Amino acid sequence: MRRLYLVGFPLLECRTPWFDRDDPSGLGDNETLSLLLIRYPLQVCTQPIAIEVTTISGTPFFFSVLYSSACVTRWFDSDDPETNGRDSELLSGLFSKYPGYICPNPIGIEVQTISGQPAYQTGNIFQVYNPVFGFACVNAGQTGGGLCADYKVRFSCPEKFCTSCRTSWFDRDDPDDPGDSEILTDIQIIIPPKVCSLPIAIEVTTISGSPALLTGNLFQLFDPLLGFKCVNEQQGGGVCQDYKVCYTCPKSFCKIQVLSNLTIEAANILDKY
Structure with a gap:
């Protein structure tokens, strides 16, 4: 069973309660926005800008920003799950390791394995997965004795971050083949x-x-x-x-x-x- 909340911007200032209107018996767990609007009409906005999904015990499953900033950082891969029992790409550590390369208040996070597979498709269980704190996967928390994959993260930032020292716009190619x-x-x-x-x-x-x-x-x-x-x-x-x-x-x-x-x-x- 999973629960979700939908958020506004900034992420910590406009956040709905957690919703859990279904359970995984039968066809599965269905927490669609249209049904939540019917059941909780005054507790969720009609056009959310982000969604976070966890199990009802709080294990992170997925985070997605529905509002997409054009300002995206590089990928960061600062840890390896085979060296210390976890892959920790926490924002606090990334700030220290890459000063100036990440905005202080990201509005979105994207997580993939180093080979490019989205994190939510790996089957791993995550300890942290959101733009406020970053990402962490702990080997000891995986079922069946499995290990965390090796992950990389990047962040979406407010437009202001990308205007501090900005180049001109470049358009050197057209979408003709290829x-x-x-x-x-x-x-x-x-x-x-x-x-x-x-x-x-x-x-x-x-x-x-x-x-x-x-x-x-x-x-x-x-x-x-x-x-x-x-x-x-x-x-x-x-x-x-x-x-x-x-x-x-x-x-x-x-x-x-x-x-x-x-x-x-x-x-x-x-x-x-």
């Missing part, structure tokens, strides 16, 4: 001074400005250290939209850019005399 490819190394070769070598976040939208995560396209690559790629043949009969990308860089990169621009301006002024 798709839309906005690879970081290609951009660095074409216009090297305009993007840092190690971005800390990536934003991807269609050229009209819609966040990529809301388009329904599937992405082969969506990573600030590598770039973005959408392949037409992976869209189930559809095609990729035309995308543009923007990177968030360490603040030191923007300081260098400012100094470089000032130097160029000073040189231009001197050339006039």
Whole structure:
């Protein structure tokens, strides 16, 4: 039996009670929003922005943000379940290990195995799984003596995080066959001074400005250290939209850019005399 709650934004300030209207006898456990709205009409909003699901004993099962920010961090893999009995990707530890690379108040979390399988498909039991605290899987908590898989996590952040030191938007490809490819190394070769070598976040939208995560396209690559790629043949009969990308860089990169621009301006002024 599982329970769920639906949340508003910020996550800790607008949160519904837990709901458990069904049990797994018969066809299964059905906690759909439409039925919850009928039974609890004043306790849940009609358009939630996130959902968290646990067993009734509190074991995390799934977390998903229904509102998708365009601002996404890189993947982080700071632990290994074979070395200390757990895979701990807690936000507090990641803050210490990667200062400046994660926003202080993530609004979403995505967890996959290092091979790319979504965490909820692995069958593991999770100790923590939410954007407020991060993620943890403990070997001792697995049934049948199994072990946790090796996981990686990334976070969705408020738009403000991605605007602190932001590049221009880049759109160097079109979604013609095989798709839309906005690879970081290609951009660095074409216009090297305009993007840092190690971005800390990536934003991807269609050229009209819609966040990529809301388009329904599937992405082969969506990573600030590598770039973005959408392949037409992976869209189930559809095609990729035309995308543009923007990177968030360490603040030191923007300081260098400012100094470089000032130097160029000073040189231009001197050339006039």
